[in-house]
Every structure is written in C-alpha cells, then in structure tokens.
Amino acid sequence: MTSPITTERQGDILVITSNNPPVNALGAAVRQGLDAAIKELNDDDSLKAAVIRCEGRTFFAGADITEFGKPMQEPGLPTVVDTIEASEKPVVAAVHGTALGGGCEVALACHYRIAVPSAKFGLPEVKLGILPGAGGTQRLPRVAGVQFALELAAKGDPVSAKAAQAAGLVDRLAGEDSLTADAIAYARKMADARPLPRASEKPVTVEPGVFDDFRKANAKRMRGFDAPAEIIAVIEETVGKPYAEGVQRERNGFMKLIMGTQSAAMRHIFFAERKAAKIDDVPEDTQLRPIKRVGVIGAGTMGGGISMNFLSAGIPVTIVEMAQDALDRGTGVMRKNYEGSAAKGRMTAEQVEGAMGLLKPTLNFDDLSECDLIIEAVYENMDVKKEIFGKLDTIAKPGAILASNTSYLNIDEIASATNRPGDVVGMHFFSPANVMKLLEIVRGAKTDKDVLATVMDVAKKIKKVAVVAGVCYGFIGNRMLMPRQIEANKLLMEGASPQQIDKVHVEFGMPMGPFQMGDLAGVDIGWHRDPNRVESIRDQLCAEGRWGQKKGAGFYDYDEKRNPSPSPRVAEIIAEWREKTGTPQHDVTDEEIVERTLYTMVNEGAKILQEGMAQRASDIDVVWIYGYGWPVYRGGPMFWADTVGLKTVVAGLEKHGFEVAQLLRDKVEKGERFN
Numbered sequence: 001m002t003s004p005i006t007t008e009r010q011g012d013i014l015v016i017t018s019n020n021p022p023v024n025a026l027g028a029a030v031r032q033g034l035d036a037a038i039k040e041l042n043d044d045d046s047l048k049a050a051v052i053r054c055e056g057r058t059f060f061a062g063a064d065i066t067e068f069g070k071p072m073q074e075p076g077l078p079t080v081v082d083t084i085e086a087s088e089k090p091v092v093a094a095v096h097g098t099a100l101g102g103g104c105e106v107a108l109a110c111h112y113r114i115a116v117p118s119a120k121f122g123l124p125e126v127k128l129g130i131l132p133g134a135g136g137t138q139r140l141p142r143v144a145g146v147q148f149a150l151e152l153a154a155k156g157d158p159v160s161a162k163a164a165q166a167a168g169l170v171d172r173l174a175g176e177d178s179l180t181a182d183a184i185a186y187a188r189k190m191a192d193a194r195p196l197p198r199a200s201e202k203p204v205t206v207e208p209g210v211f212d213d214f215r216k217a218n219a220k221r222m223r224g225f226d227a228p229a230e231i232i233a234v235i236e237e238t239v240g241k242p243y244a245e246g247v248q249r250e251r252n253g254f255m256k257l258i259m260g261t262q263s264a265a266m267r268h269i270f271f272a273e274r275k276a277a278k279i280d281d282v283p284e285d286t287q288l289r290p291i292k293r294v295g296v297i298g299a300g301t302m303g304g305g306i307s308m309n310f311l312s313a314g315i316p317v318t319i320v321e322m323a324q325d326a327l328d329r330g331t332g333v334m335r336k337n338y339e340g341s342a343a344k345g346r347m348t349a350e351q352v353e354g355a356m357g358l359l360k361p362t363l364n365f366d367d368l369s370e371c372d373l374i375i376e377a378v379y380e381n382m383d384v385k386k387e388i389f390g391k392l393d394t395i396a397k398p399g400a401i402l403a404s405n406t407s408y409l410n411i412d413e414i415a416s417a418t419n420r421p422g423d424v425v426g427m428h429f430f431s432p433a434n435v436m437k438l439l440e441i442v443r444g445a446k447t448d449k450d451v452l453a454t455v456m457d458v459a460k461k462i463k464k465v466a467v468v469a470g471v472c473y474g475f476i477g478n479r480m481l482m483p484r485q486i487e488a489n490k491l492l493m494e495g496a497s498p499q500q501i502d503k504v505h506v507e508f509g510m511p512m513g514p515f516q517m518g519d520l521a522g523v524d525i526g527w528h529r530d531p532n533r534v535e536s537i538r539d540q541l542c543a544e545g546r547w548g549q550k551k552g553a554g555f556y557d558y559d560e561k562r563n564p565s566p567s568p569r570v571a572e573i574i575a576e577w578r579e580k581t582g583t584p585q586h587d588v589t590d591e592e593i594v595e596r597t598l599y600t601m602v603n604e605g606a607k608i609l610q611e612g613m614a615q616r617a618s619d620i621d622v623v624w625i626y627g628y629g630w631p632v633y634r635g636g637p638m639f640w641a642d643t644v645g646l647k648t649v650v651a652g653l654e655k656h657g658f659e660v661a662q663l664l665r666d667k668v669e670k671g672e673r674f675n
C-alpha cells in the first residue's frame with residue numbers, strides 16, 4: 001500500500017507532504033510516514049531543513065477518531081510529535097485549512113509555523129470528551145501562554161491564523177496561494193539558526209488566579225462535563241514542572257477520559273451528526289434542484305428566524321405577510337436581531353446591511369412565483385395550511401420545492417392540497433430558528449428523492465444539522481416530548497413538586513426541566529383561552545394569568561430579572577387539584593422521575609424506530625442533542641439507554657406499567673444495543 005506521506009527534495013529542503021483525504025487525519029500510516037520522513041531529513045547530510053504540508057482541503061484535522069477504542073498502532077502520536085521536535089534540523093509546519101487537535105500538536109512540535117491567513121488553529125478534543133493527548137497541554141502554554149492555552153483547549157473553539165499569530169502560535173503568515181513556496185523560503189532562511197526553538201524547552205509562567213478565574217467565567221458552559229475540568233487541572237498541576245513530568249500527567253488524564261462514558265457519547269455524536277446527513281435510499285450523486293431564491297410565508301417569530309438563516313448564507317428571501325403592520329413588525333425584529341449580533345461584534349454593520357438587502361418583504365402572494373424553495377411558517381392549523389398549499393400549487397414555478405414548517409401536522413395531508421405532492425416536504429425548524437441547529441426534514445409518502453437531497457444540501461448551506469423523520473404526530477422530537485410531559489404532569493398530581501421534577505432534569509444535564517421549559521415557552525401555549533373552563537392545573541394557572549416568564553408568574557414566581565423562586569400559590573393549586581381529583585399520593589423519588597419521564601422517552605424513540613419514522617437510533621440522538629439541549633456527554637436518549645442497559649430500562653418501564661415497545665424487548669432478548 002502506498003504511504004499517504006511522500007517526500008520531495010527542493011534543493012536542501014525536504015518537503016514532506018501528507019495526502020490522506022478527506023481531512024488528513026493522523027492515522028497509523030500517516031504517523032509512520034511522518035516518523036520515517038523526519039529520519040530521512042536527519043540521516044541525509046545534503047538536507048538542511050524540512051517543511052510539513054498537506055494536500056487537499058486541510059492541514060491535519062486531528063488524530064483519526066475511528067482508531068479510538070482500538071489497540072494503538074505504533075508509533076503513537078505523542079512519539080511522533082516528540083520525534084519531530086527532537087529533529088536536529090529545523091522543521092516548518094505549513095498550515096492551511098484547519099490544524100485541529102493532533103494537527104495543532106504536530107504544528108506545535110515543529111520549530112516554526114507558517115500559515116495562510118484563512119487557516120484556523122484549535123484543540124477541539126474537549127468536544128470529543130478528551131484532552132489534547134500529544135503534548136498539547138504542555139507545548140501550547142509554553143508557546144502562547146496559559147490563558148490562551150486554556151481558551152483553546154478547555155473550550156475547543158478554533159481561532160484564526162491572525163489570532164494565533166498574535167498569541168505566538170504562528171510565526172508568520174504566508175500568501176493565500178503561495179504557502180508551499182513561502183514555507184520553503186522560510187525553512188531555507190532558518191536552516192542554520194541555532195539553537196532550534198523547541199516548545200517543550202520554553203519556560204512557562206502564570207499570573208496568580210488565572211485558573212480560578214477561568215473556572216468561574218466558564219462554569220455554566222462546562223457544567224456536567226468531565227473533560228474541561230481535567231484539562232484545566234492538567235495545565236494547572238504541571239505549569240512550571242519539567243515537560244517530561246507534564247506529558248506524563250497529560251497521558252494519565254487522556255487515558256482516564258478516553259475510557260469514560262462521556263467521551264464515548266461525544267464521539268458517538270460526532271459520527272451520528274455526519275451519518276444523519278445520509279439518506280439510505282437517496283444516492284449521494286442525486287442531481288440537486290437549484291435554489292437561488294427562497295420564499296417564506298409568515299413574518300412571525302418562526303418565519304423571521306427561518307428567513308435569517310438564508311439571508312446570513314447569502315441566499316435572497318421573499319417574505320410574505322397578510323398585513324403591512326405584521327410585515328413591518330417581522331422585518332423590524334429581524335433587523336434588530338442582526339443589529340444585536342453586530343453590537344456583540346459577531347457581524348459588521350456592512351454585513352447587517354448585506355443580509356437585510358437580500359430581503360424582499362411583500363404583501364403579494366404571487367411574488368412567491370420567483371422562488372425555488374417556499375417555506376410556509378404560519379400557525380398550526382391544517383385547514384389554513386391546506387389552503388396555502390392549494391394556492392401555492394397555482395403560482396409556484398414548476399420544480400419549486402414546497403415546504404411546511406409544521407411541528408406536528410401530517411405532511412401527506414398538506415401535500416394532498418396540491419397536484420405536486422412529490423415537491424412537498426416538511427422543514428421543521430426549532431425556535432429560535434436563526435439559532436437552533438436542528439432541522440427535522442419530514443419525508444412525505446410521495447416526496448421526491450431529489451427534493452430530499454436538495455433540502456439536505458440546503459440545510460448544510462445554512463449550517464443546520466438535518467435529520468430525516470417520517471410522517472407521524474410530532475415527528476421525532478416533539479413526539480418524544482409528549483410522554484415526558486404527560487408523566488411530569490402525572491407526577492405532579494401524585495406528590496412531586498415542579499421544583500423536584502425540574503431539578504432531576506437539570507442534574508441530568510438538561511438546560512431546564514419540563515416546568516421551567518413550560519414557563520419559558522408560555523404556559524398558555526395551546527390553552528383554550530376560556531378562563532371559566534378549568535380542567536387541569538395548567539388551566540388553573542392560565543386562568544389566573546400565570547402564563548409563564550413573560551407574565552412574571554407560571555409554575556414559578558419570577559422577579560424583574562426573571563430569577564425563579566418556588567410559588568406558594570402554585571403549591572396551593574397543586575394541593576387543591578390533588579384533593580379534588582382524589583389522586584392517591586406517594587413519596588416520589590428522583591429515581592421514579594427518571595424512570596417515568598426519561599425511560600418513557602426512550603420507549604417512544606424505540607416505537608419511532610420500529611415504525612421506520614427515523615432511519616437510525618443515532619438520528620434520534622442527534623435530534624435531542626441539537627433540538628432540545630439533551631446533554632451531549634450522555635450521547636442522546638438512545639445512546640444513554642445503551643449505557644444504562646436496555647434490560648434496566650425495560651424493567652423500569654414495566655415497574656410503572658408502561659407498554660414496552662416491541663423493538664426494545666427484542667433488543668434485550670438478543671443482547672443488542674441501539675447504537
């Protein structure tokens with residue numbers, strides 16, 4: 001087998017090139033090739049220096065994640081980076097694309113780093129539940145300082161080449177189109193400079209309080225995650241210690257994390273997200289329909305948010321409303337959102353105008369005839385939606401994709417209002433639609449394959465994670481939310497408080513529990529709006545104006561800053577309802593809350609799979625991670641069920657008398673997992 005690493009002499013410079021598509025991951029063959037190339041450099045007296053560069057779209061994007069969990073083939077990456085750094089002759093890293101994880105560590109081990117301005121550097125291992133295990137926690141603080149190293153390694157977000165240069169991680173910038181030539185010239189210039197700058201030999205100092213301040217500043221985003229805490233500990237404990245001691249501590253931390261469930265869960269999600277983009281019976285080379293202009297019907301919160309995704313991606317949008325004031329309000333909110341981003345430095349004023357300039361607000365429905373993809377985002381009412389689709393059928397251009405943003409309704413029935421059901425598809429965005437990454441693509445019985453392929457491609461363009469769902473009430477996400485909500489309400493009646501149920505969910509790692517979510521979304525959503533018709537605790541809350549955070553009162557009381565506190569009035573209402581309905585009371589344990597609100601979600605997920613409403617268990621996990629804030633370190637509900645043990649889940653469901661999905665039973669019988 002030919003090596004992905006080749007060497008070529010340019011006079012006295014050895015150019016070491018990796019060609020390992022798609023992202024030059026540092027698999028065994030790459031590591032062996034690099035090791036051999038450094039030997040070649042040092043064994044040949046006619047060579048003075050080397051350049052390490054990559055073919056294709058990027059510099060090494062990290063270790064090969066598919067090798068994790070398997071026996072490591074020698075040489076390991078920690079050995080390879082030490083070999084590079086120990087070279088007697090200078091080695092220059094020539095970086096384009098993304099130098100991530102092990103790739104960044106290779107660059108750190110090189111004596112010099114040159115990068116194109118568009119390159120990015122990062123240590124995203126933390127997002128896979130691990131830590132930089134090839135000297136990154138030791139070399140980066142020595143090269144760029146402790147604060148920068150903490151930012152990169154414990155948060156995992158990449159930085160631009162310019163920011164990397166400012167921190168000392170990049171020595172010089174190359175021309176965007178002349179990286180290799182510039183790197184060779186640089187190597188030649190530094191060929192005789194001694195001593196060689198070796199990162200591991202540099203001293204590292206730290207200001208007092210840096211670690212505690214960092215922990216404090218990032219406590220919220222790091223809550224529940226093992227890896228960031230370990231990364232901070234490794235750097236804190238080893239700062240000022242010799243490199244050899246430091247890498248040993250790093251290795252111990254790495255091994256501890258990689259063996260853990262969190263890392264397995266996060267690696268599962270990395271691949272699950274990419275797998276979700278593939279539709280089993282839609283070939284990858286399916287001819288896509290061109291999408292040059294998008295139409296959005298409805299300028300409310302959803303319609304506005306949906307439009308912003310396209311505008312931000314440079315795709316023009318025609319947005320239609322029924323009345324001028326609603327249209328003005330909608331476009332005003334969009335502008336305000338963009339200006340808010342600009343105020344936070346996430347956009348320039350020019351970009352705001354650029355995005356808004358692509359928006360065509362109109363009251364004329366016929367203007368949608370110029371659109372290639374039209375997304376309906378009006379309120380949830382089948383008759384209204386059918387009327388709209390009937391109208392669209394008469395005006396949309398041939399081949400235009402007609403999508404509904406419905407979160408529950410039957411796409412097939414909506415499609416039946418047209419004479420082109422093959423062009424109809426569900427595109428279910430999650431609120432706020434310009435922020436949330438999930439997009440459920442609902443595949444109708446007659447949806448054409450090229451329509452599916454096109455909307456999956458569009459999703460990628462607007463930076464969404466798309467998952468295909470079949471037609472069923474609530475699709476994947478909202479369907480699984482229902483048993484959770486039903487059980488949470490029952491538990492309330494049987495003896496639990498909203499605080500206890502929410503606490504169990506928050507401690508599990510959710511951003512909030514079911515009642516906190518109700519208060520945020522609005523307790524009055526779906527309420528019949530008749531204060532005299534009180535049939536449940538929720539009706540009573542609504543009748544008393546406790547509509548949630550927006551009213552300063554819901555299941556909780558809120559102060560002006562929207563800080564919640566338990567509500568004595570809600571406790572009274574709950575007590576009244578328990579008595580009125582004669583519901584038997586018992587001490588609800590946290591364990592029971594988990595079994596009844598979370599195992600039931602797994603059970604529903606199994607039914608969804610069994611009915612073919614999701615393509616694979618990992619798709620369900622992706623929905624819950626990106627749509628509802630399920631903690632990524634638990635890998636989504638189906639992966640989590642695997643870690644709990646499906647036998648335990650079934651036993652928990654049976655204990656409370658739930659009807660267990662056949663698929664779940666079958667899996668237990670066969671000793672299988674979901675993932």
Ligand code: TC6
Nearest residue numbers: 023025061062063064065066077100101102124133134274
């Ligand atoms: C590390 O380095 C630890 C070191 C310590 C060692 C001791 N390995 O994302 P895309 C695949 S940990 C294997 O669609 P993009 C990916 O699955 C690693 N495979 O492309 C997909 O396969 P598919 C630290 C990988 O252009 C294909 O490549 N590094 C790896 O949107 C294309 O990927 C990271 O965490 C990998 N490392 O984005 C970086 N990376 O076509 C992880 C990708 O069969 N990677 N694949 O579905 C990324 O963030 C992105 O892939 C990207 C490119 C930004 C590099």
